Amino acid sequence: MIWQDYQIDSTISKATEDITLWETEKGIVKIEKGTLAIGLKLRDQQRGYVLHGHGELLLDAIVETEEGALGKPIEKELNKPFLMLGDTDEVQQHLTTANKEDLTEMDYEDSQKFVNEAEDLFGRLFRGRLYDYRCFDKHDGFVFAFPSEADELSILVTKDSKLVYKAEGMVFVSDRNKAVLKSPNEVVVVRGGKMHVVKKHGSFRHCC
Amino acid sequence: MSEEELKKEMHKLKEEMADLKEQLKDMTERKRSRGIYIDVGNRIHDYIGDVMEGVAEGIHGELEKSIFIGPRGVRILRKGEPYRKEEEIEVNFPKMAEVMSALGEEHRLKILAELMNGGKYVNDLQEKLLEITTSTLSSHLKVLEEAGLVVQEKVRGRYLITIPGRTAYKMARRVTKFVERGNNQ
Numbered sequence: 001m002i003w004q005d006y007q008i009d010s011t012i013s014k015a016t017e018d019i020t021l022w023e024t025e026k027g028i029v030k031i032e033k034g035t036l037a038i039g040l041k042l043r044d045q046q047r048g049y050v051l052h053g054h055g056e057l058l059l060d061a062i063v064e065t066e067e068g069a070l071g072k073p074i075e076k077e078l079n080k081p082f083l084m085l086g087d088t089d090e091v092q093q094h095l096t097t098a099n100k101e102d103l104t105e106m107d108y109e110d111s112q113k114f115v116n117e118a119e120d121l122f123g124r125l126f127r128g129r130l131y132d133y134r135c136f137d138k139h140d141g142f143v144f145a146f147p148s149e150a151d152e153l154s155i156l157v158t159k160d161s162k163l164v165y166k167a168e169g170m171v172f173v174s175d176r177n178k179a180v181l182k183s184p185n186e187v188v189v190v191r192g193g194k195m196h197v198v199k200k201h202g203s204f205r206h207c208c
Numbered sequence: 209m210s211e212e213e214l215k216k217e218m219h220k221l222k223e224e225m226a227d228l229k230e231q232l233k234d235m236t237e238r239k240r241s242r243g244i245y246i247d248v249g250n251r252i253h254d255y256i257g258d259v260m261e262g263v264a265e266g267i268h269g270e271l272e273k274s275i276f277i278g279p280r281g282v283r284i285l286r287k288g289e290p291y292r293k294e295e296e297i298e299v300n301f302p303k304m305a306e307v308m309s310a311l312g313e314e315h316r317l318k319i320l321a322e323l324m325n326g327g328k329y330v331n332d333l334q335e336k337l338l339e340i341t342t343s344t345l346s347s348h349l350k351v352l353e354e355a356g357l358v359v360q361e362k363v364r365g366r367y368l369i370t371i372p373g374r375t376a377y378k379m380a381r382r383v384t385k386f387v388e389r390g391n392n393q
Contacts, residue, residue, distance in 0.1 A: 025363060060363050062361060064368060067374060068370050068372070069369065
């Protein structure tokens with residue numbers, strides 16, 4: 001299946017050991033040994049994977065201000081297929097071809113079922129946004145798309161210290177001493193410990 | 209100097225004073241004609257004070273109609289929305305009790321005091337609170353976390369005091385000072 005220049009592999013692999021896909025002081029995405037993987041290629045270059053197995057997302061969506069911390073840590077079990085675009089070198093080194101038992105363990109009757117899942121996920125992320133992502137390079141950071149229990153997509157985009165996480169009811173943007181935390185009732189903007197809060201009902205607060 | 213010379217000198221000074229007065233009169237008229245002359249004399253500070261007070265009263269009057277300025281910031285009220293006083297806001301007594309209970313332990317207050325200076329790892333806190341064991345420290349941190357007074361980063365593991373935690377600690381400290389002061393009177 002091809003979306004513009006992207007192509008989904010037909011070969012299914014599995015992780016030979018636990019792999020950390022992304023790690024900074026703000027968050028970690030890791031998968032366990034045995035996780036199934038199907039490659040995503042852009043003009044024959046490996047650019048990402050759709051992964052399905054057991055894994056974990058940890059993200060400290062916490063903002064430190066002079067008045068105290070706000071926000072919360074996010075812990076998410078990754079037991080549904082999710083998508084990763086970015087540097088695949090680490091993953092590639094720890095993959096081997098998956099067999100029928102590996103697929104059965106993740107409730108797939110055959111490899112085509114997993115390919116279909118991957119296509120569906122890829123299509124949901126890229127729908128209407130093909131142009132934005134088609135030039136994505138491994139040096140452009142990481143893009144993750146995690147389906148939630150409610151089948152909504154949570155998106156994590158990171159590059160170096162920069163991070164954007166969008167999930168149901170929240171957006172978290174962080175870059176060193178700057179951060180924005182949007183929840184259903186307020187938007188908090190922090191820069192160098194100084195905080196501005198805009199509440200849904202119309203109040204504005206500046207703390208210095 | 210002789211008496212004659214002194215009289216001449218006085219006369220000369222009188223003439224110079226008259227010239228200066230004339231020049232000052234010309235300058236005043238020139239300013240008045242350009243429309244920038246304001247005769248406030250020596251009471252310029254009073255005049256500016258009066259003007260500023262008038263402006264401030266005007267702004268305050270306008271703001272009072274639509275904005276409530278409280279201790280926690282500015283609240284812009286929607287048209288027709290009444291301002292609810294603190295005592296009119298519904299109190300969650302069980303949560304209040306949970307928060308107060310979390311504050312009601314000396315070591316937990318000491319933990320908050322340490323965290324007021326910035327995020328800390330458990331080891332850092334343990335070094336500062338040598339009188340309690342690691343397991344007691346963990347259980348205190350759990351109580352504080354459940355009450356929403358501290359939050360733990362999952363990646364680095366640091367504990368941070370939250371905004372409510374900082375406010376609660378300051379409040380507890382202030383109340384204690386009031387009580388101590390009251391007892392000493």
